[in-house]
Amino acid sequence: MTFPTQRPRRLRRSEALRRMVRETALDPRHFILPLFVTSGQNVRKPIASMPGVFQLSVDNIVAEARAAHALSIPAVLLFGIPDHKDALGSSGWDAQGPVARCVRALKDALPDLIVITDVCMCEYTDHGHCGALVKTRDGGVTVDNDSTLELLAREALCHAEAGADIIAPSDMMDGRVAAIRRALDQSSFGDITILSYAAKYASAFYGPFRDAAQSAPKAGDRRGYQMDPGNAREALREVRLDIEEGADMVMVKPALAYLDVITRVRDAVDVPVAAYNVSGEYSMIKAAAAAGMIDETRAMLEVLLSIKRAGADLILTYHAIEAAKALGA
Numbered sequence: 025m026t027f028p029t030q031r032p033r034r035l036r037r038s039e040a041l042r043r044m045v046r047e048t049a050l051d052p053r054h055f056i057l058p059l060f061v062t063s064g065q066n067v068r069k070p071i072a073s074m075p076g077v078f079q080l081s082v083d084n085i086v087a088e089a090r091a092a093h094a095l096s097i098p099a100v101l102l103f104g105i106p107d108h109k110d111a112l113g114s115s116g117w118d119a120q121g122p123v124a125r126c127v128r129a130l131k132d133a134l135p136d137l138i139v140i141t142d143v144c145m146c147e148y149t150d151h152g153h154c155g156a157l158v159k160t161r162d163g164g165v166t167v168d169n170d171s172t173l174e175l176l177a178r179e180a181l182c183h184a185e186a187g188a189d190i191i192a193p194s195d196m197m198d199g200r201v202a203a204i205r206r207a208l209d210q211s212s213f214g215d216i217t218i219l220s221y222a223a224k225y226a227s228a229f230y231g232p233f234r235d236a237a238q239s240a241p242k243a244g245d246r247r248g249y250q251m252d253p254g255n256a257r258e259a260l261r262e263v264r265l266d267i268e269e270g271a272d273m274v275m276v277k278p279a280l281a282y283l284d285v286i287t288r289v290r291d292a293v294d295v296p297v298a299a300y301n302v303s304g305e306y307s308m309i310k311a312a313a314a315a316g317m318i319d320e321t322r323a324m325l326e327v328l329l330s331i332k333r334a335g336a337d338l339i340l341t342y343h344a345i346e347a348a349k350a351l352g353a
């Protein structure tokens with residue numbers, strides 16, 4: 025009988041030992057809570073495909089953000105649900121629209137909370153695409169890159185004027201970081217941070233979000249602008265371009281099916297890397313737990329830990345509040 029000399033189990037003998045040698049740990053200070061802001065007063069409208077997530081009016085967003093902040097969550101990400109949609113998404117740069125009003129209310133009530141705004145046209149266009157449509161030579165339609173840049177810059181400026189700390193463009197148009205950076209700099213917002221959704225894939229995991237934000241495209245899909253799921257090298261190209269254009273932080277989205285991309289991006293750049301634990305990833309856990317198939321809290325923490333271990337510095341997640349509570353924050 026020979027005995028093993030290498031015994032990794034010696035380090036697993038007690039919780040105290042396991043805790044001491046643990047390589048990666050979650051911390052609520054790295055969480056960002058996404059919120060859906062709608063008009064009205066005291067509105068709390070459930071989203072059928074995202075149990076526990078609501079469309080909230082500004083007053084209720086302030087309450088939710090206050091609860092998050094008390095749990096050491098430093099930042100929220102706002103998505104707007106406008107009353108009015110049109111072909112160009114003009115509500116996107118309305119200073120009286122839900123996002124601008126919400127930013128002002130949050131900065132007023134919670135000056136230390138970091139307010140991030142999602143900049144994209146799909147919540148505001150009547151066709152549901154992320155920019156202005158044009159006809160193609162073969163008679164189809166597509167999102168026009170360069171005229172969309174002007175719309176995105178107007179939206180970013182509107183959010184900055186309201187007091188947003190960080191602008192997060194999620195549209196995937198070429199050159200949008202440069203266009204937004206230029207617009208901000210020219211209007212004395214040179215200190216406003218840009219977090220770009222740099223490597224954003226055309227993913228089935230956004231399904232529940234499109235319910236929540238009422239932003240599904242009426243016709244066609246987003247594969248003409250969001251990335252192809254087969255590509256990882258291309259993510260590095262997108263990330264480098266965005267950093268050259270002035271992005272201060274970059275994001276990989278979704279997270280779970282793209283952990284390899286998170287790792288490669290982390291290794292390739294020096295700026296903070298965020299990962300978006302998207303709606304479909306959230307709802308899968310909720311559905312499996314509701315069916316009694318998994319332990320919800322453990323599965324949630326394990327998923328978030330995997331995203332951190334892959335290399336994400338920051339995690340955008342609808343689980344932020346429950347995860348912070350589970351961590352004992």
Ligand code: PBG
Pocket residue numbers: 142144146154194195229230231232233234246301302303304
């Ligand atoms: C807007 C946007 C989307 C998400 C974030 N910003 C949807 C999309 O691209 O269709 C998805 C977030 C999620 O699924 O949680 N373009």
